[in-house]
Amino acid sequence: SKISMNCPQYSFLFHSSFDMALSGILTEAEIAAGLQSCQAADSFNYKTFFIKVGLNSKSKDQLAQVFEILDQDKSGFIEEEELKYFLQNFSASARVLTDTETKAFLSAGDSDGDGKIGVEGKTAFIKQ
Numbered sequence: 001s002k003i004s005m006n007c008p009q010y011s012f013l014f015h016s017s018f019d020m021a022l023s024g025i026l027t028e029a030e031i032a033a034g035l036q037s038c039q040a041a042d043s044f045n046y047k048t049f050f051i052k053v054g055l056n057s058k059s060k061d062q063l064a065q066v067f068e069i070l071d072q073d074k075s076g077f078i079e080e081e082e083l084k085y086f087l088q089n090f091s092a093s094a095r096v097l098t099d100t101e102t103k104a105f106l107s108a109g110d111s112d113g114d115g116k117i118g119v120e121g122k123t124a125f126i127k128q
Contacts, residue, residue, distance in 0.1 A: 026055070034050075046104075046109075077119070
């Protein structure tokens with residue numbers, strides 16, 4: 001029946017809420033372009049990704065929304081584990097970042113050396 005086909009799988013619940021939150025910020029085409037630019041392992045470059053998805057041209061409020069979505073434990077920081085799944089937060093079919101990519105991404109946004117990206121640094125980080 002139609003109803004059973006439309007029941008969301010639990011693993012996609014997060015992604016559907018993410019899609020809804022992103023709907024006013026990023027288009028599916030922007031997200032697809034960003035994901036396409038980093039298919040191969042160790043090919044993820046956060047600057048290229050932010051430009052491809054258009055994050056560098058968004059408002060502070062929109063960036064804050066994206067940050068909140070990535071900050072899954074609502075600690076006010078994006079930790080290494082949350083960064084690892086960064087691409088998957090954009091698409092369930094995307095790959096997980098490699099350790100090398102995660103560390104490079106983290107060090108770029110970790111302004112005070114505490115091993116995480118804080119809310120304060122996120123806008124400057126994305127606009128670099």
